[in-house]
Amino acid sequence: MAFPTPRQLTAIKAVVFLLALLPFGRLVFGAFTNGLGANPVEAITWSTGEWTLYFLTITLAVTPLRRLTQWNWLVRLRRMVGLFAFFYAALHFTAFFWFDHFFNVPEMLKDVARRPFILVGFAAFVMLIPLAATSTNGMVKRLGGKRWQWLHRLIYLIVPLGLLHFWWMRAGKHNFEEPLIFSAIVAVLLLLRVVWAWQKRVKEPAAARRPA
Amino acid sequence: MLIPRKPNGIDRPFPSEITPRAVFESRRSFMRQLAAGTVAAGSLLEMASRQAFAADAPNLQKLAARRNPSYVVMDRVTPYTDATTYNNYYEFGTDKSDPARYASVLKTRPWTVAVEGEVKKPMTFDIDTLLKMAPLEERVYRLRCVEGWSMVIPWIGYSFSELIKKVQPTSNAKYVQFVSDADKSAMPGLSYPVLDWPYVEGLRIDEASHPLTLLTVGMYGEVLPNQNGAPIRVVVPWKYGFKSAKAIVKIRFVRDQPATAWNMAAPNEYGFYSNVNPHVDHPRWSQATERRIGEDGFFTPKRPTLMFNGYSQVAPLYAGMDLRKYF
Numbered sequence: 001m002a003f004p005t006p007r008q009l010t011a012i013k014a015v016v017f018l019l020a021l022l023p024f025g026r027l028v029f030g031a032f033t034n035g036l037g038a039n040p041v042e043a044i045t046w047s048t049g050e051w052t053l054y055f056l057t058i059t060l061a062v063t064p065l066r067r068l069t070q071w072n073w074l075v076r077l078r079r080m081v082g083l084f085a086f087f088y089a090a091l092h093f094t095a096f097f098w099f100d101h102f103f104n105v106p107e108m109l110k111d112v113a114r115r116p117f118i119l120v121g122f123a124a125f126v127m128l129i130p131l132a133a134t135s136t137n138g139m140v141k142r143l144g145g146k147r148w149q150w151l152h153r154l155i156y157l158i159v160p161l162g163l164l165h166f167w168w169m170r171a172g173k174h175n176f177e178e179p180l181i182f183s184a185i186v187a188v189l190l191l192l193r194v195v196w197a198w199q200k201r202v203k204e205p206a207a208a209r210r211p212a
Numbered sequence: 213m214l215i216p217r218k219p220n221g222i223d224r225p226f227p228s229e230i231t232p233r234a235v236f237e238s239r240r241s242f243m244r245q246l247a248a249g250t251v252a253a254g255s256l257l258e259m260a261s262r263q264a265f266a267a268d269a270p271n272l273q274k275l276a277a278r279r280n281p282s283y284v285v286m287d288r289v290t291p292y293t294d295a296t297t298y299n300n301y302y303e304f305g306t307d308k309s310d311p312a313r314y315a316s317v318l319k320t321r322p323w324t325v326a327v328e329g330e331v332k333k334p335m336t337f338d339i340d341t342l343l344k345m346a347p348l349e350e351r352v353y354r355l356r357c358v359e360g361w362s363m364v365i366p367w368i369g370y371s372f373s374e375l376i377k378k379v380q381p382t383s384n385a386k387y388v389q390f391v392s393d394a395d396k397s398a399m400p401g402l403s404y405p406v407l408d409w410p411y412v413e414g415l416r417i418d419e420a421s422h423p424l425t426l427l428t429v430g431m432y433g434e435v436l437p438n439q440n441g442a443p444i445r446v447v448v449p450w451k452y453g454f455k456s457a458k459a460i461v462k463i464r465f466v467r468d469q470p471a472t473a474w475n476m477a478a479p480n481e482y483g484f485y486s487n488v489n490p491h492v493d494h495p496r497w498s499q500a501t502e503r504r505i506g507e508d509g510f511f512t513p514k515r516p517t518l519m520f521n522g523y524s525q526v527a528p529l530y531a532g533m534d535l536r537k538y539f
Contacts, residue, residue, distance in 0.1 A: 031510070037309065038298030038505050039361060099503075102513035117496045172481050172496060174406045175306045 055085035121165035283351035311439035330385035368430030389470035
């Protein structure tokens with residue numbers, strides 16, 4: 001039952017870390033080799049946005065996967081995946097701030113305030129910041145497990161906002177294929193939680209009688 | 213203006229940016245050829261900039277056209293590869309690389325364009341007739357996409373008014389509608405209900421008659437590549453790019469403002485007029501600035517968008533109109 005041993009877990013983490021860096025590496029390589037097409041700026045903005053959504057979805061998938069497979073060690077990877085979601089979200093925001101507004105703060109804020117589509121994405125990014133900032137063991141201790149958990153439930157707001165941002169972007173062109181797939185997956189991941197919470201409530205008295 | 217203002221790289225170009233030396237010199241030889249009475253085959257000016265890409269460009273038929281000096285801009289011409297690999301043409305897919313990927317299977321011969329409706333002489337033109345109907349001109353136009361990017365393209369064609377003269381619209385003809393090809397066997401994008409197919413676009417008759425409105429059959433000295441709207445399209449440079457219908461099969465002269473594809477899909481985002489206007493934002497982004505493809509990169513801010521894309525000569529067409537309302 002010793003899978004994974006601490007050494008194996010370290011190896012798994014290293015592999016996940018490197019895989020998660022690949023999209024970033026591809027962008028950097030493309031930027032230097034003229035490999036991002038006619039509009040490299042747009043390619044970077046879109047790619048980082050998409051990878052933010054991928055990583056957010058993966059963090060939401062950890063708990064259901066763990067329950068279904070009994071692979072409890074999966075949760076040990078979640079912090080890293082979550083931080084990668086923040087990493088790509090920060091790159092996505094930087095691309096917007098840099099390429100769209102050339103670091104002009106008032107212009108950027110005006111844009112955020114005037115366009116619901118951007119506001120929603122911006123709000124999701126801002127909410128990710130405290131989650132990333134409290135991701136260390138020290139911060140978990142300082143906050144206390146309960147409060148930390150409550151704070152990190154923000155993710156249930158962040159992901160739908162991120163999806164709405166994506167949905168909105170595609171809406172103007174009636175191009176809903178990808179937003180639909182994303183939303184369906186996220187809906188399943190969230191619904192599983194609702195179902196399990198409900199089952200727990202129903203079964204609680206019976207479970208309490210059972211010997212541990 | 214008496215005092216010359218400093219160049220800013222936008223409407224007042226930096227001297228170094230105006231024309232590359234090789235191109236400039238080839239223009240001189242072009243002028244000499246003209247003077248000598250020879251008809252230049254294609255534009256030497258763009259041939260110079262094409263050479264770098266000749267290796268990966270398909271072999272398209274050269275088109276003899278004379279550059280019309282009234283329609284030249286001081287901006288750098290967009291590299292051919294960018295102009296032919298990055299554009300919207302939803303019949304081939306929603307990704308901007310889809311047209312270049314899929315359009316090659318479209319058959320552009322035989323091809324006819326039916327002109328009907330409020331005209332004294334309804335006609336069906338063969339594409340080869342249209343190619344010879346008026347002298348081909350090369351015109352370098354700015355192209356501003358509604359998405360916030362822009363290019364500078366040397367088109368080949370002639371004023372759409374030449375066709376108008378041939379078919380003689382009646383006094384009832386107040387608008388012109390363009391219908392694009394919808395060929396299921398060649399256009400994978402048609403299976404997605406993104407727009408109501410076929411793609412339709414339209415202009416008011418005075419807009420269509422304006423000399424800037426170009427019936428276009430080529431670019432960069434050659435016939436149009438399929439992904440850019442072959443074999444025939446219009447180019448309306450003071451409007452957002454989607455107003456310039458591609459692969460036209462039918463032209464209708466009509467009494468009432470015709471339906472247009474993007475307006476039907478999202479009436480609050482895309483108006484019938486869709487003139488380039490830095491003061492009227494798209495609901496989801498600002499139209500005040502644009503990114504010039506092939507030029508504005510990581511270290512340059514976006515450039516200001518010009519009213520009517522810099523074609524202020526069309527302003528009288530809209531005198532007294534509230535362009536916020538008629539966006």
